[in-house]
Amino acid sequence: MGEAIAFYFIAACILGFAVLVVTTKDTVHSVLFLVLDFLFVAALYVLLGAQFLAAIQILVYAGGIVVLYLFVVMLVNLKRPPEAHSDPRRKTQWGFALSVAVLVELAIVATREYVRPAPALAAASAALPVSGNTEEVGWLLYTSYLIPFEIASMLLLVAMIGAIILAKREL
Amino acid sequence: MIDQFVIPLLKILIVLNATLVAVTYMVLLERKVIAWAQSRLGPMRVGPYGILQPVADAVKLMIKEDITPVKADRWVFTAAPIISMVPALIVYAVIPFGPTVSLFGRQVNLYVTDINVGLLYIVSVASVGVYGIILAGYASNSKYPLLASLRASAQLISYEVAVTLTLVSVILMSGSLSMVSIVRAQESGHVWYAFAQPLAFVIFFIGGLAETNRAPFDMPEAEQELTGGFHTEYSGMRFALFFLAEYANMIVVSSVATTLFLGGWLRPFPNVAALAFLDFIPAWTWFLIKSFVFLYIFIWVRATLPRYRYDQLMRLGWKVLIPLAIANLVVTGIVKVVFL
Numbered sequence: 005m006g007e008a009i010a011f012y013f014i015a016a017c018i019l020g021f022a023v024l025v026v027t028t029k030d031t032v033h034s035v036l037f038l039v040l041d042f043l044f045v046a047a048l049y050v051l052l053g054a055q056f057l058a059a060i061q062i063l064v065y066a067g068g069i070v071v072l073y074l075f076v077v078m079l080v081n082l083k084r085p086p087e088a089h090s091d092p093r094r095k096t097q098w099g100f101a102l103s104v105a106v107l108v109e110l111a112i113v114a115t116r117e118y119v120r121p122a123p124a125l126a127a128a129s130a131a132l133p134v135s136g137n138t139e140e141v142g143w144l145l146y147t148s149y150l151i152p153f154e155i156a157s158m159l160l161l162v163a164m165i166g167a168i169i170l171a172k173r174e175l
Numbered sequence: 176m177i178d179q180f181v182i183p184l185l186k187i188l189i190v191l192n193a194t195l196v197a198v199t200y201m202v203l204l205e206r207k208v209i210a211w212a213q214s215r216l217g218p219m220r221v222g223p224y225g226i227l228q229p230v231a232d233a234v235k236l237m238i239k240e241d242i243t244p245v246k247a248d249r250w251v252f253t254a255a256p257i258i259s260m261v262p263a264l265i266v267y268a269v270i271p272f273g274p275t276v277s278l279f280g281r282q283v284n285l286y287v288t289d290i291n292v293g294l295l296y297i298v299s300v301a302s303v304g305v306y307g308i309i310l311a312g313y314a315s316n317s318k319y320p321l322l323a324s325l326r327a328s329a330q331l332i333s334y335e336v337a338v339t340l341t342l343v344s345v346i347l348m349s350g351s352l353s354m355v356s357i358v359r360a361q362e363s364g365h366v367w368y369a370f371a372q373p374l375a376f377v378i379f380f381i382g383g384l385a386e387t388n389r390a391p392f393d394m395p396e397a398e399q400e401l402t403g404g405f406h407t408e409y410s411g412m413r414f415a416l417f418f419l420a421e422y423a424n425m426i427v428v429s430s431v432a433t434t435l436f437l438g439g440w441l442r443p444f445p446n447v448a449a450l451a452f453l454d455f456i457p458a459w460t461w462f463l464i465k466s467f468v469f470l471y472i473f474i475w476v477r478a479t480l481p482r483y484r485y486d487q488l489m490r491l492g493w494k495v496l497i498p499l500a501i502a503n504l505v506v507t508g509i510v511k512v513v514f515l
Contacts, residue, residue: 030248032251036251036310059292059295059296059299062302062303067299067303067305071302071328074309074313075325078309136291138291138292138295
């Protein structure tokens, strides 16, 4: 009961702040709502018993990436009138189509049995040779999900090299 | 009921109040120590040897006029001091001040909680604290605070990388992220990590100075060039909150350094039976003594070293400390795999 109340409260906050992020006029305020949104997502992870993911969520998103967003937003002049933002070539209908596609995809994933029920998860975690949230995540990353993990790190490395090359054309 | 609600609430109350009192007296200690370093007396008027100076300061700051600049971003301007104070305080939830003791016939842990991701929690909460500084500079709508806050946040982000890398080598040694387990690992490993990881210890301390915006890295509040820094436009209690947050962060860094590198609440040589007579001193006293040494060194460094120039500070962070921390991490990993 208490867990359900907490879930619906957090979910409502996440959605509310997400709406505020896209509707607020002031860009800095919108970035701040994004931070609040990420903090509530971390709270959701805590509710699900994934403390490691929650800490990483705050460290990487709330504490890292959004600080960089804030830098960029503060450094470019944002006191422009709102009509300067509207782009005549903007393809609104494509945006709608993409959003609908993602929504449908999420609905399919949620209704099919891809979502593992809680007992199965508990059984899976009991089968691991380590205990503790961090240890289990580490174990799974380096055994069952080693290849996706390595691919993700390769992607990040490629992005990093790309950024360096873009910033420093003549090395 | 008592174990679930009353005792944790009491602990939170005690830790918060003790921290706030410690913070106000840190200010007095700093003024005194710097005065002695410069052959002055320091505060002497309020109470014997100025012992009541923090009370006078607190009253003064509370009754000062609270000014919000007309062109300030009102909401963010109000929120910024709070955002910098709260992370500095909630970090204390996972810092272990002592082991489990029996008090009035009840087993009480001398820490608020011990979570599986303790160290990660500290790092992530501390990374949120940077918003206080950025937003204070932005919301003031004034050029010096903005410049100071940009400097401060760039500095914090840079040194955070080096500090986090040293933490990883400590985690490799202890095999756990929980603060209590890290202290236990130092007990069973027969070594304080300051001796097993001297390089990490030094980098952590330098990074700690930079992350708390202390001299010689007190760029963000360089009085001569920035007229006071990101809190120029703040007055009264809101200014005091920034001040308190800085000192609370100093205590956090000292406590974390004590836990990770100096064996937390353990007495010196915890496994040598001949020194068992030292056990008459309670464990939490050892913790406080060790943290106090760090705090004293913080002040001592401020009284001794001149301020870095901004480019020197960035060069030190990115070209010296981060490569050293990475090298230390790699060597630790190799040693751990090959020899242990």
